[in-house]
Amino acid sequence: MNQRPDGRNVDFQNRYERGYAPPRPDAARGMAPQRPVVPPQPRGGGPYYAGPPPRRGGKFKRMLISVLVILLVVSVGTYFWADSKLRKEVDLSTVIDRPEAGDGTNYLIVGSDSREGMSAQQRKDLHTGGSAEAGKRTDSMMILHVGSNGPTLISLPRDSNVTIPEFQGSESGKMRPAMGANKLNAAYAYDGPQLLVRTVEYNTGLHIDHYAEIGFTGFANIVDAMGGVEMNIEKGFKDDKSGADFEAGRQTLNGQQSLAFVRSRYAFTGSDLDRTKNQQKFLATLANQAASPGTLLNPFELYPVMGAGLDTLIVDKDMNPYLLGKMFLAMKDVNSGKGKSMNMPVSGSVGGNLQWDQAKVKQLVNELKNDEKVTVTSDQ
Helix, strand or coil: CEECCCCCEECHHHHHHCCCCCCCHHHHCCCCCCCCCCCCCCECCECCCCCCCCCCHHHHHHHHHHHHHHHHHHHHHHHHHHHHHCEEEECHHHCCCCCCCCCCEEEEEEEECCCCCCCHHHHHHCCCCCCCCCCCCEEEEEEEEECCCCCEEEECCCCEEEEECCEECCCCCCEECCEEEEEHHHHHHHHHHHHHHHHHHHHHCCCCCEEEEECHHHHHHHHHHCCCEEEEECCCEEECCCCEEECCEEEEECHHHHHHHHHCCCCCCCCHHHHHHHHHHHHHHHHHHHCCHHHHCCHHHHHHHHHHHHCCEEEECCCCHHHHHHHHHHHHHHHCCCCEEEECCEEEEECCEEEECHHHHHHHHHHHHCCCCCCCCCCC
16 A cells, blocks of 8 residues: 555555556656557467458459550551541542432442452453453442341342433533433443442432442452351352352352352343342351451451451442441341341333332332331342
């Protein structure tokens, strides 16, 4: 026991046991008391607890952001590279007396018999005939409508009986009078893509938003770059003029065989109408394989295919890789059954040319303009 100055006794021992500690010497000297150092306490499986484990979320986020940035840079670079490859040679703004645009987007897809860049041996192998400087005609013409009711692919037979309307010569600048009872593909031979667009618009009343054309060489190169296109040929056929010689069954066609397949007409009783059906089937299959994950996600396949096609693809000045991609995806949908493919309805022939069924054509065009479900059939 100790006695305080006021006479009261203090039991320091009992107070210490109750948690009281006497003042430290630091306080006596006027210094702030120092907190005692407490050693790390044991916790968990280790002898000491050194704090929470390091967070891994931050590292994962940084990696994810890096990957996204790389993908963005590659995507943007690919877009501008592809855009620079496109041959934007068709100026649709020079086409006169155009119908009003409707809902949806209309592409005019053209396969020409251009032999540009082909050697004599290539012309022989591909059975194209002619010379590299020979005048061009259109072997195939299709309208692809892309809208809210699924895509519609309509073949325009090259032997269709049409009126080539009054037009302004692209080189001379002079107005040329209308010419009736002509084959549709003659319009291209007279004055190229612009007149072909004007003729299609004049005879259908449908506004063409975009134009895409590929020649013999580009077509064959795309197929070869893809390693061929797998087709199921229901009935074998042979055509000496195109070089086609096919047996029935599933088979992979290379560039040369593919060109023969889409050009053959003399092997069929329906001539040009049967050929357009084969062209639709082939192009839809080609688009389906080109847009498959195996091609799109493999740069060793994607870039050769793109490079093979873009160099020889002639398009309108407003076309870009995004719109071109939409066109191919729409053709893929046609192949997968999400769209409709047909010939332009015909009612007979005039002077050896196919005469369109004007009532059905008018109904078809109205449905396309209003982006309605197409109910018209070609009955061919």
